[in-house]
Amino acid sequence: MSIAFCKLKFLGNKECFSGFTSLEKLTIVECPELISSLVREDEIDDQANGRWLLPCSLGILDIDDASLETLQPCFPGDLTRLKVLDVSENDALKSLQLHSCTALEELTIRYCKSLDALEGFQSLxxxxxxxxxxxxxxxxxLKxxxxxxxxLCPGLERLQIDDPSFLTTPFCKHLTSLQCLKLEDKFRHIHAAGLTCEQEVALQLLTSLQELGFHHCSKLSDLPVGxxxxxxLKRLEIIYCPSISRLPERGLPPSLEELEVHKCSEKLSEQCRKLATSKLKVIIDKEYVN
Structure with a gap:
């Protein structure tokens, strides 16, 4: 079920929404009145505030612009199959309560600038x-x-962030299973030309990394020196980073198998083009270098 840009309200009992026992995917985009008619707002009982009873069959939940301060997905009998949760564009959201989302495998939180509490995150x-x-x-x-x-997240394999300072948190320092890290800065939060010394050290601690990506980092001019x-590391992506004109002086790791450069400077593209071998595949602007 997908509902977008509608002024709808749910008129039944809030608990009845959990009766859609075959519902597997739910997407609600910019329907604040619908969300508020489904979610409990209880000023007396904080435990019930933000509670949204969902069907046990639900596997994917995508909520965009809900205008809520607290969101607490819940399931009858605490039986949950929810594997993917995406919460986006909610400036009012202060607390996301995840106690009941114990089956969650993928969590996306985007542009919720007031969010400062992830209750139950340790149970994921x-x-x-x-x-x-x-x-x-x-x-x-998270700190x-x-x-x-x-x-926290002992089995986390993939992490996408837009702020390199995230790397220096205690949370990141213990991600021993992390295989893929992508730094994506579409909205230009990065103002420095490169990572700080502390961020460089934190990146070195992620010894299990197999993929590393820099996407839309317009101000970034230097790749990590280490x-x-x-x-x-097997794959390196440099996508839409026009200020990066060269690879690090000490080069790339010998384990690297694939290097992709897209919409970057001509200097960087030419330098990468020369590195193509039978062992290292190089992709420039979506075309393999022979």
């Missing part, structure tokens, strides 16, 4: 893919959870 033992964009308070929230002794020492 199966989370494999995390995307965080435009949420300036979340790094501090707080990490320093409380919680082991790139050559990543022992497991």
């Amino acid at each position: 033992r199966g989370l494999r893919y995390l995307k965080v964009y435009g949420c300036t308070s979340l790094p501090q929230c 707080s959870l990490s320093t409380q002794g919680y082991e 790139l050559h020492s990543h022992p497991s």
Whole structure:
């Protein structure tokens, strides 16, 4: 079910929405009245505030612009199959409560600038893919959870962020299973020409990385100087980064198998083009170099 840009309200009992027992995917985009008619707002009972009872069959939930302060997805009998949750464009959201989302594998949180609480995040033992964009308070929230002794996301494999300072949080320092990291800065949060020394060190600690990407980093002119020492790196992407004109002086890691450059400077493209061998595949503007 997909509902977008509608002034609809759910007129039945809020609990009845969980009766859609065959519903597997739900997308709601810019329908704040519909969301508010489904979600409980209880000023007396904080535990019930933001509670949204969803069917146990639901596997994918995508909520865009909900105008909520608290969101708490729940399921009858705490039985959940929810594997993908995407919460975006909600400036009012302060607390996302995930206690009932224990089956979650993929979590995306985008442009929720007031969000500073992820309740139950430590219970997401199966989370494999995390995307965080435009949420300036979340790094501090994750730092707080990490320093409380919680082991967060022990099996996380993929991480996409728009702020390199995220790398220096205690949360990132313990991601021993991380295989893919992408830094994507479409909205230009990065103002420095390169990573700080602390960020460089934090990146070196991610020894299991197999893929590393820099996307839409318009101000970035220098790639990490220690790139050559990543022992497991197999793929490097440099996409829409026009200020990067050269690879690091010490070169690329010997483990690298694929290098992709798209919409970057001609200097960088030519330097990468010369590196193509039978071992290293080079892709320039979506075409393989022979």
